[in-house]
Structures are given as structure tokens and as C-alpha cells.
Amino acid sequence: MSEKLHKVLADAGLGSRRQIERWISEGRVTVDDRKAKVGDRVLRGVAVKVDGRPVAIRCETQAPRVLVYHKPSGEICTRQDPQQRPTVFRHLPTLPTGRWICVGRLDLNTSGLLLFTNRGELADRLMHPRTGIEREYLVRITPPLTGQQKSRLKRGVDLDGQPARVDRLDELRQGSGRNRWYRMVLTEGRYREIRRLCKSVGVTVSRLVRVRYGTVQLPRDQRPGVWRELDKGAIDRLVAVTQRGSDQPPA
Numbered sequence: 001m002s003e004k005l006h007k008v009l010a011d012a013g014l015g016s017r018r019q020i021e022r023w024i025s026e027g028r029v030t031v032d033d034r035k036a037k038v039g040d041r042v043l044r045g046v047a048v049k050v051d052g053r054p055v056a057i058r059c060e061t062q063a064p065r066v067l068v069y070h071k072p073s074g075e076i077c078t079r080q081d082p083q084q085r086p087t088v089f090r091h092l093p094t095l096p097t098g099r100w101i102c103v104g105r106l107d108l109n110t111s112g113l114l115l116f117t118n119r120g121e122l123a124d125r126l127m128h129p130r131t132g133i134e135r136e137y138l139v140r141i142t143p144p145l146t147g148q149q150k151s152r153l154k155r156g157v158d159l160d161g162q163p164a165r166v167d168r169l170d171e172l173r174q175g176s177g178r179n180r181w182y183r184m185v186l187t188e189g190r191y192r193e194i195r196r197l198c199k200s201v202g203v204t205v206s207r208l209v210r211v212r213y214g215t216v217q218l219p220r221d222q223r224p225g226v227w228r229e230l231d232k233g234a235i236d237r238l239v240a241v242t243q244r245g246s247d248q249p250p251a
Contacts, residue, residue: 005031005040009048010120012055013098017124023050056097066235067092067100067116068216072224077105077114088114091225103127103213104135104189112137112210113218116227125242126214132187133241134167136212137194141203144180145171149201157200164190164197179206214241 006020009029014020021038023029029036030049042048048055071077075086085108092100101123103115117123125131145153156165168185184194195205211218215237222228230238 003041005029005036005042005048006038007121008042009050009055010124013095013101013118013120014050014055015099016101016120016127020120064117064119064122064235064239065095066122066216066230066238067227068218068222068230069114069116069227070218070222070224071106071111071114073109073111076108077102091227092116093227106210107192107195110208110210111224112208113213113216114210115213115216122239122242126238127189129188131242133214134185134187134212135189135210136183136185138172138207138209138211139182139184139194139198139205140179140207141182141198142180142206143178143203145182145201145203149203152201153197157197159190159193159196159200164188164193166194166197214238 006017006024009015009020010017015023020029024036024038024040027035028051030052031040031042032047033049069088069091071088075088077088079087079089081087088102089100095118098118100116100118101120103117103123103126106112106114115126117126126133150169153166154169156163158164166184167187168183170183172181172183186193190196194208198205216230216234219228
């Protein structure tokens with residue numbers, strides 16, 4: 001049976017479905033030496049190339065693998081950087097086929113939990129807004145939030161013409177002087193969203209750490225720059241979250 005080309009390439013671990021659809025639109029993908037079109041379906045065994053390089057399309061589907069990585073600040077979430085800055089991919093183990101796909105991104109100065117998977121379809125589901133998967137952060141803010149600012153963040157503010165809000169906000173009462181720590185939970189992952197939310201109410205984020213993504217918590221003993229692989233049970237719980245479209249905090 002035929003399958004959609006972007007799904008086949010995502011299953012091969014080349015990237016997320018949205019990434020691959022963009023590559024197809026840009027003319028970077030060929031099938032039997034003809035430029036592919038978005039929506040094309042292919043049979044297993046056809047000659048598929050990306051940027052002129054052959055891609056092995058296997059009949060069997062790769063078992064999903066998921067890595068938990070503790071990103072230090074100062075690393076970027078791209079594979080290559082013209083400025084030669086360190087990237088999060090330099091520490092990851094080598095896959096026999098395909099490649100690791102980063103589930104969302106953290107900016108240069110943000111540290112904490114990053115997930116990587118070898119399955120493009122799973123990466124898409126983990127990042128898609130409709131699943132409403134929670135992202136939990138520890139946030140150090142200067143100056144401390146007032147009651148009115150907290151209400152605005154939870155009620156919602158306008159970011160680039162679209163509403164955005166913090167779903168849960170707890171003050172941790174740590175820090176001193178003008179610094180204060182908070183726990184914030186969001187169910188979407190827009191670019192620099194927490195920093196922009198806080199700026200919109202007149203405060204500055206001086207430190208930002210992601211500690212949870214869906215059912216996966218960053219282990220307290222996992223050092224920055226170190227990865228760990230989830231076992232099958234943890235992966236099954238994570239996959240179940242994407243199928244429910246909602247998540248529960250880990251026990």
C-alpha cells in the first residue's frame with residue numbers, strides 16, 4: 001500500500017512532518033528522479049532522495065526512542081551554526097539510521113529539559129498545539145510579580161496579535177531582594193513565550209529552566225550536557241499523552 005511521502009520520510013527519522021513538507025515545497029525531495037509534490041504518495045522501495053542523497057526506506061517501522069537531555073545555557077538547538085556556537089546535538093549518541101529530532105526548542109540562555117526522538121510523527125504530535133501538552137518552567141523574575149501582574153499573566157495578554165497566557169502560576173518564595181522564583185506551566189510552545197509574556201507585564205526574566213514536558217520530568221541528579229534514554233514504559237506514557245490530547249503531571 002502507498003503512504004504519504006512526508007510520513008515515510010518522518011518515519012525514517014529525517015525530520016518532523018512539517019519540516020519535510022517544507023523541504024518538498026522547496027524542491028529538495030525527489031522520487032524516482034522526479035521532483036516530489038506535497039501530498040505525494042509512494043510505495044516502499046521507490047528511489048527517494050533528499051538534497052540529492054538517497055534515503056533508505058525500510059518496510060518495518062523504527063521503534064520509537066526518546067532521549068531526555070539537560071540543556072545548559074549557551075547551547076543552541078540547531079545542528080549547525082555559522083557562528084560555531086556549541087549545539088545540543090553534539091552530545092547525542094549516533095543512530096544506526098535516521099537522525100534525532102528535537103522536540104521544540106529552548107533559546108540560547110534557557111536551560112533544562114529537551115526531548116529528542118527518532119520518530120518524526122511522534123515529534124509532531126508532541127509539539128502540535130491541539131494536544132495541549134504541558135511545559136513546566138522554573139522562572140526567576142525581577143522585580144517580583146504584583147497581584148495585578150499575576151492576574152494579567154493568567155488571564156492572558158496579546159502577543160503578536162494572538163492571545164497568550166500562563167496556565168498555572170505559583171510563587172516559590174525563593175530568592176532575595178528584587179529576585180523571586182516562580183513555577184509556570186504553559187500548554188503551548190511559542191518562541192521565547194515566557195520571556196515575552198513577562199516583558200508584556202513589565203518584569204524581566206533573569207533565569208529560565210524547563211523542568212517538565214508532558215509526563216517527562218527532568219531528573220534532579222541529571223547534570224547539564226548529559227542525556228538519558230527513556231524506557232519503553234515511559235515512552236508509552238508519553239505517547240498516550242499525545243493520543244489523549246491532554247496530560248497529567250507525573251506522580
